[in-house]
Amino acid sequence: MSGVVEQVTQQVLERAREAASAVVDPELPVLTLADLGVLRGVTLDDDGVVAVAITPTYSGCPAMATMRDDLVRELAAAGIEARVRVVLDPAWTTDWITPSGRAALAAAGISPPGPAPRRTGPVPLRLGPPRRAVRCPLCGSPDVEVTSEFGSTACKALYRCRTCLEPFDHVKEI
């Protein structure tokens, strides 16, 4: 009997994971929360309610409440009652953006992030311009310049391509 319960539970979780994985980021709708690395887990609580864990990209990310609402709604649409939990540790890093997420960003004209800095101990001061190997997502040229370290959302910097002259967003490495 317990084997049957176990099987049903696995099926619910499987469907819950599928539904949660399809929810898109409200500010970067070309990415799913799974692609973005914001979706940290889908588990079953003791009371039978599915618990979805998400982590904020930035401390002040204003999209957290929307993500939470979207997840609850999408899972409800799949017939699953769910609650959403915040996970703060470990802190989100752009390294968690999946290969398919990176491809989706590039296809949308947004330059995906390079490897995030990894360090322990004191953070070195950087007074020069940020060193990144960025290519224009539109024409592929490596001849680009940064116009602003900040863009329309906390996670992006603004660049301009010197070859095709188009401006584009770059997702900053953190």
Added chain:
Amino acid sequence: MPVRTHEPDEHDNAYAELLTDDARWAFGTDFEDPLAGVDTTVPDGVDPATLATYCLMLGDDALVLSQRLAQWCSNAPDLEEDIAFANIALDLLGQARLLLARAAAADGRQVPALPAGSPVPDEDRLAFFRDGPQVRNVRLAEIDDADFAQAVARVLLFSTWRLELFTDLTRSRDAVLAAVAAKGVKELTYHRDVAGRWFVVLARGTEESRRRLVAGLETVWPYRDELFATHAVERAAAQAGFGVDPAGVEARVEAVLDQVLDAADLARPDVRPRAGVQGQAGRDGRHTEALSLLLAEMQSVARAHPEGRW
């Protein structure tokens, strides 16, 4: 015959649509606890009131400077810096929200009481319903910006200090504080880099930009000593293993500032520290006049509608 009062048609009411359950309205109508699902149990041997007050100190630093930086919206020298300051303000607001929520979860007695049924969450009660003497930010966070150069000097000093504090705070015995700090370190790193780059650019730019930067630095520098003056709560927090004694990060902060000053070809300002009142300063709720004006602007709407839903 009964008098028929005018009942406005719901369709005529522009606000009616806003009060539906549309989850997409203003990023969701329900602002849930930012620590929902996070274990906020106070660690063994930690005094909840001390933990809460310590979180308020770090949270208020971020909240007040966030409000100051937000005042640059549409006022910065160019669009890019406008966006930069707004982004830095948003990061700090996020840190403040988590820290104030953590304070409330540790010790609910420090959260201002509101009429029964008020929907205002704890972190908002702390942000909008405390008066100046209960607000515990360092005074560096609250002073007015005379111009962009002074704003740059302040963000440099503040973010250099806070980055070192948070670097040590990642080892806090309180898992929530440690997690907030680990995330904050990433953000403060680029706040400091942006401020440092502008600092050097202005110092080595024109005669006028250098003059303004020097004046700005001399205005913020008197609030420098307060950053490293250990308050009794900070000492207790450090001894209990969940907080950081700011005196311990002074040498590292100095080293970074010296690097920037060297690159800017500037000496440390020769100005006297701004004294507190009877040995008390921002951490004790003793502030400059600038904070009252800032709080009035920030809090008046929330206070006028303590039962409002946003």
